Amino acid sequence: MTSKMPTHTLETVEAVWLNESEFCSMDELAEWSGLSQAELNDLVDMGLIQPKPAGGERVIFQQHYLVVARTARRLRDDFELDRHGLAVAVRLLQRIRELEGQLGSARAQLMRGKLSSDT
């Protein structure tokens, strides 16, 4: 068997921002995150992801929730967590992220940058 040398390619691609203005369906969120719809419904029940009505019984999600759903899937797989353990872990991680955000804001507002007289 011969081994081909890998070729380095450059490809210009369209990327999707995972933000508040892009949306996806429940099926897409399940497919992209690797969670089942039942597990996604658990995250909805916990208030960790929030669906938006999209006519009839259909709901859509802001795409930034994919970050939460993927984190949940990783934790489920890597720590072999059941639904209750997963709920606690994701909620605590979310709380840590919020507190880190608040700490970052406080640092930006209160911290002193480097001044020329510091040298």
Added chain:
Amino acid sequence: MKYTDYYAALGVDRNATKADIKQAYRKLAHKYHPDISKDKEGESKFKEIAEAYRILKDDEKRAEYDQLGVHKAGEDFAPRGDFSQNFGDSEAAFADVDMADLMAAFAAARQGGHRAGGHAQQQRPLHGQDFEIEEPITLEQVYTGTEIDASVSLPEHDEHGLVHRVPRTFRVKIPKGAEDGQRLRLPGKGGPGLHGGKQGDLYIVMRVLPHPLYRVDGKELYMDLPLTPWEAVLGASVKIPTLGGTVEMSVPAGTVNGRQLRLAKRGLPRADGTMGNLHVVVRIEVPKEIAPQERELYQQLAAQAGFNPRGHFEKFLRGGA
């Protein structure tokens, strides 16, 4: 191929029980999991231990791994026996193959009937692996929007189902106002699917580099404005460097240390086109060294000035605290 010692990765003996392996994995996973750990090396360490656990917890995979023999971690070796029957016996064929990829290919071959003399079984489509990489961007790039070239080594299957890492670079447009930690999804740019399964996705996590002048709070920017004591007392007109260009700002007379002056719409752009603000925080600086003439002027000022910032101490100094 470099040998990876999965037993050493988990810190267990080669004859460790399943329970020992599970316990060792859990202990290390709590320490290094990238969603929990603040260790900069955490992600790579976790990948190593997760891969070790994935192989060693499964009796069949563990037996296949043990078949490779005992080598030193990082030692170059070429697989023999069943491995070479399935994937060729040339050392070159394995030169750029990861241990983890070899084990995955072997498992896929076992399940899919690739194995020499085996039966072709029903092949279930497998979704390709998702990949996540971090890309640094500057605050200037956040302000204007930019294009970045993100490079990643992605797996590609050869005709034997063996995975080789291939370097790929994706040119991606970064819109104005990206935030630290924000992610871009590149659909179908991750690992290849198997048996008709979809390609995985590639995620790019933006990491905004620290700036020597500005501190970031969402779309608001903060910067220090050093002033001399006389500028603070008399007021001044100062030039402020902003991401959108230099602006002239009036500092009112009698400005105190720590006062914040706001430059509207000189912060970072939002997705809806509006702008955050730039907050300029006054820091009154004093010279570390002064010339004799300056000293004289300060002494004259001290003799004539009626300002006493410690007036409220008086009653405590008289009567004791």
